[in-house]
Amino acid sequence: MKARLLDGASLAATIRAEIKQAVAELQQTRGVTPGLATVLIGDNPASAIYVRNKRKACEEVGIRTFSHELPASVSQSDVLALVESLAAHPEVHGILVQLPLPPHLDADRILSAIPLHKDVDGFNPVNLGLLGVKGKQAPFAPCTPQGCIELLTRNNISICGRRAVVLGRSAVVGLPLALMLLARDATVTICHSRTANLASVTREADILVAAIGKPRFVTADMVRPGAVVIDVGINRVEDPKHPKGYRLVGDVDFDEVSEIASAITPVPGGVGPMTVAMLLRNTLIAAQRQSQAA
């Protein structure tokens, strides 16, 4: 492998240590402990693991968590009532509703009930709209795109003036990340399932981001030699040799692409740990802002 490894696990540990210190300072100077409320609905095992990991990461840096678990059969109005009570709770600075929700619930309405100043996941469309506008700041950037930007900037990879190609246009990753790269003066192209001659488009990239959820979709022929490759995908593929019977791979064929890229994120240990670190940071910032306003 020739590419430099963009080690998200190690960078996330550094950031968590910085957050831990800032949490301690906030407690000393203002007597405020940042608080994150997590709302987990139903019994999706992956969601349960994600929420548990986020709560554990919070506790390790001194962020208090408020755990709410609701059955899959819960009514829309009961969820809304819970979110509203958390919105009013003075010790809850951030609210995270773990997605996906059971199909009978209206995710848009529930997420919209989270007030902007507690929307530490950054999923409100107001945030999305402001991310691409130079000179304006979204209340909170969504965690995964923010983690990608941080991986670039903390590794001294310049964004301004470079061609960034984002593969995937979801409202939670691809689209906000494209807007954040644009606001940082990249020339941004957004590709998706309807893009013609995809490999010729992705080969234009100085910075290529894959966020489509297709295992090892990005092969070496799609990457310009020397490009920086950020792999957002986390996909399970069967592997009888592994104890669990599967292993995790990204949207990028790491073995191939790491031979021609100049830098690349691994999966696992790349973007994933950064997402959790950015959630902690958003929660810290929410607590700082709310304690200033009070």
Place this chain on the structure above:
Amino acid sequence: MKARLLDGASLAATIRAEIKQAVAELQQTRGVTPGLATVLIGDNPASAIYVRNKRKACEEVGIRTFSHELPASVSQSDVLALVESLAAHPEVHGILVQLPLPPHLDADRILSAIPLHKDVDGFNPVNLGLLGVKGKQAPFAPCTPQGCIELLTRNNISICGRRAVVLGRSAVVGLPLALMLLARDATVTICHSRTANLASVTREADILVAAIGKPRFVTADMVRPGAVVIDVGINRVEDPKHPKGYRLVGDVDFDEVSEIASAITPVPGGVGPMTVAMLLRNTLIAAQRQSQAA
């Protein structure tokens, strides 16, 4: 000239006739006359002309207008009070605050005071965020980008799967248009003043949009032969031969580019008249929705 002319003046006239009929139907079936409130602050002569043209266009299709003119010295709280009274006014279905505002006023706060269902200019960041998300609909798309899309679709120019390059990333034109093209399945690239090798990027475009406000900036060498070119710019250039001492030109060097493009919008008479037609349509839709909800 070899390119097909995308005649916005003629298409806008067709659309205004459609709107006039729909306005008449709304009056007959529900007894509702669509109403647009215009707020003009200060004595910017261009703004005064724009507002007068918009009001005239409204009246020609049967939309009632409510004109509010305030001195440049008006206070922020007086403007907000006016917007709030218009927000509550049952005969006002759309509110337009003409930009730019005098520098002592906070445009963001004033625009945010317009409720989404009356925001017929579509400048609220919520609209911007939703424009690029497939399967979600923004309450109102901003008028100029919407006019560009309409110019393409009503001229049977397909967007899906084609490469669209948007030159300019303003929150009122470039960025929302890029998002609207993306939601219609174009592969979208956004360029701006920091883009390197601009001509090589713009030459990738099947559909090239110029929205930067620089007279005749886009020259033939920046355009792929056969591309569709949409010119959003309206710039004054000195011309002693014209009675007014100036004439209007776009961001595209029309004489050169019309020799190699497959289709092109003129300036004036291209995007400009479409913007006003889309304002009328947004106001009609606002009235239809509000009379259904009542």
